[in-house]
Amino acid sequence: MTCERAERLLDAYMDGELDLPGSLEVEEHLRDCDRCQQRLEERRALVGAIREKAPCFEAPGYIMTRIRARLGESSASKPGWLRLFQPAWASLSGALAAFAIAMLYFLGAPRPGLNEEAVADHVRSLQAGHLMDVASTDQHTVKPWFAGKLDYSPQVVDLASAGFPLIGGRLDVLDRRPVAAIVYQRRKHYINLFIWPAGEGASLSRTLHEEHGYRTLRWSKAGMNYLAVSDVQEADLVNFAGLVKAHTD
Amino acid sequence: MMEELYGNRTDAAMRQRFEEALLPHLDAAYNLARWLMHNPQDAEDCVQEAYLRAYKAFPRFRQGDGRAWLTAIVRNVCYTAIKRLRGRKEMEPFDEELHFPTPNPSTETPREADAEAVQLMLMNLAPEFRELIVLHDLEGFSYKEIAAIAGIPIGTVMSRLSRGREKLRADLAAFSKDSNI
Known part of the structure; x- marks a missing residue:
């Protein structure tokens, strides 16, 4: 196999999308070719960086409400009283369906309300002038302060x-x-970083949520959930999260 | 009267099935729209429009992967919107060669590319490259699924994804070189 051909197949090989003979061929070439081997390493690093650093944007909560409202409009108009004549099984299956949908959300990573709650906490912490219980720029002061409280x-x-x-x-x-809640500053803005054990709840996938000028970004690492909330620029928040992630075990 | 009742009941049942099958994929739909449209407002509009279209087409949707099906619709809506935003200019067929970077002799990959750079450079990639990276690397669709979603041959998925990543790597390398001076 030539380098040129190997290069063409390298991404598909890395993604596990080559058939077996193709994979074996690429592997054989990689054993003898340092340059292509290095290319593969670089590609892995690149895709790792994309997965780690490019955010998955999360839909704002109100979109779901709007969509459901518009679905209602677009289905055939039904006089209200007809609902009364719906057989019992219809409302029962409706309840079951609602329950099933709710379960999907609870089992999946994103929990409804978590972002909104975090934004509310953030806003409250600023308004009430109750940003900090312990004010210190020293991590060795802030961390022990939580001992015995959590x-x-x-x-x-x-x-x-x-x-x-x-x-x-x-x-x-x-x-x-x-x-x-660990409080950081970015120029004149504050970032609240909430940390709590993932515990029995689902761990959080890395998602960026935008609503009313605030953004939340959440992820899980080593059994802990992290949620950062702030009104800083999106890129600042994404960077901040990347740094926290890189510095925590 | 009976017909009305019956029609009503099937409507409600269909709506339930629709919501069960497709509302769980709202975040995936929004993510693609957000990456394609560049801003939250246009992304929101496209996602809502896509759900309405999906609802109308739902009677024709048979068992299968609702997420891939919805993603294809979101993608169509976004491309239509992009075309409209660009002033109804017909989009020319995408030519990978034109967008392929001149080979960059430097093989350095910015290992510590910061999040801001990754996001910025990915947003600036041609949409045809960008969508493949979002669909594969962020949303985890397979080549085969992407071929169906984007309506292109699987070989094109392979070459386009590879070239998109190569372009992104080169852009990131150039970006980090510029900002280091």
């Missing part, structure tokens, strides 16, 4: 050199449990 120990990372100075932490409530 049944887990959040990792507090120092990102000052990257332009996200730590300014403190506080206890907050998210997803019906007390959570650590």
